[in-house]
Amino acid sequence: MFACLALAAPLIPATAHAAPLTAPLLPASGLVLSxxxxxxxxxxxxxxxxxxxxxxRNAEMACDQLLPVEGDFRRLEETGAMCTMELNPTKATLRGKWRSKRIDFQQVFSNPCVLRAYTGKVFDF
Known part of the structure; x- marks a missing residue:
């Protein structure tokens, strides 16, 4: 009887080792822009x-612009766009987490075109 059990043992498939569970990749920075x-x-x-x-809609380009300035859109370089002198005060707000620090920036521009001229793709959504 023991001989039968010894022969049957190799026929039982080995249990696969489970891969360690890993957390989903979370973004280093999460921002809400308005x-x-x-x-x-x-x-x-x-x-x-x-x-x-x-x-x-331009997430990759916006991140490419924010990375060198550590998320501070006020340090972005002007794009050189030509804008009218229309007066329509436009507030840009950026809040959230940039890497490990909380950020909360606001700035008012004279109109939406000037906002885009100074912030590139960051506020182009």
Whole structure:
């Protein structure tokens, strides 16, 4: 009887070792951006960086611009765009987490075109 059990043992498949569970890759930075022109509608979106994503339509380009300035859109270089002198004060807000620090930036631009000229793709959503 023991001989039968010894022969049957090799026929039982070995149990595969389970791979260790890993947490999903979370973005290093998660931001909520909003644009509020005085004469216009509030627009808001979410931007994640490292890896780029979220609801922002230009997420990869926006993250590429924010990485060298550590998430501080006020340090972005002007794009050189030509804008009219229309007065439509437009508030840009960026809140959330940039890597390990909390950020909360706001700035008012004279109109939406000037906002885009100074912030590139970051507020182009």
């Amino acid at each position: 644009v509020q022109p005085e004469m216009g509608t509030l627009s808001t979106t979410q931007l994640n960086c490292e890896p780029a994503g979220g609801l922002h």
